[in-house]
Amino acid sequence: MRDLQSPRLPKLAPESFTAEQRALADSIKSGPRGTFKLSGPFAIYLHSPAFGELAQKLGGHVRFNTSVPPRLSEFAILCTAQFWKAQYEWAAHAVIAEKQGVKQETIRAIQAGRPPKSAPQDEMAIYAFVKELYAKRRVSTPTYNRVKKLLGAAGTVELVGILGYYAMVSMTLNTFRAPLPEGVKPGFPEPK
Numbered sequence: 001m002r003d004l005q006s007p008r009l010p011k012l013a014p015e016s017f018t019a020e021q022r023a024l025a026d027s028i029k030s031g032p033r034g035t036f037k038l039s040g041p042f043a044i045y046l047h048s049p050a051f052g053e054l055a056q057k058l059g060g061h062v063r064f065n066t067s068v069p070p071r072l073s074e075f076a077i078l079c080t081a082q083f084w085k086a087q088y089e090w091a092a093h094a095v096i097a098e099k100q101g102v103k104q105e106t107i108r109a110i111q112a113g114r115p116p117k118s119a120p121q122d123e124m125a126i127y128a129f130v131k132e133l134y135a136k137r138r139v140s141t142p143t144y145n146r147v148k149k150l151l152g153a154a155g156t157v158e159l160v161g162i163l164g165y166y167a168m169v170s171m172t173l174n175t176f177r178a179p180l181p182e183g184v185k186p187g188f189p190e191p192k
Helices: 019-030 042-043 049-064 068-086 086-100 104-112 121-136 143-173
Strands: none
Touching: 019 049, 042 121, 042 143, 049 086, 049 143, 068 086, 068 104, 068 121, 068 143, 086 143, 104 121
């Protein structure tokens, strides 16, 4: 089991930020996420501010400015966090998903890696799409058509963007061992 409290990059103190790091921190804080601690992927992005600015802008867009309803977006993010066993991502978005209307029973099923059988049909359509795309790196016509009927062409494109962005975030969090907030327990057993 890896030590979740041993990040691979040092935490940068705001007083030591370069001009580029300060600009990134200001951009994140003035964006749609509002004022919050620079933790998780944002603390990692500070080590590469030019990349971080692009990534956080894309993240702000896919999280707050798509036609995908927030409940379904958060549901898709949870499916991604579970697939990647991204501890920080799960901890951050399980709470948000519940606030957006994803049932606690559904959240527990996703966390356990089980199909959320009692979830509404729209969530089940997203679940099938996500599972198929991650498992086969393709989506069958019936699965695609269900989601396109639900979200439309633009929403389906945006859903794939949400999945891609949060897969990148999950890989970033896992690679650099983003520490969980104090007092938060891991959502998944760590691979050996």
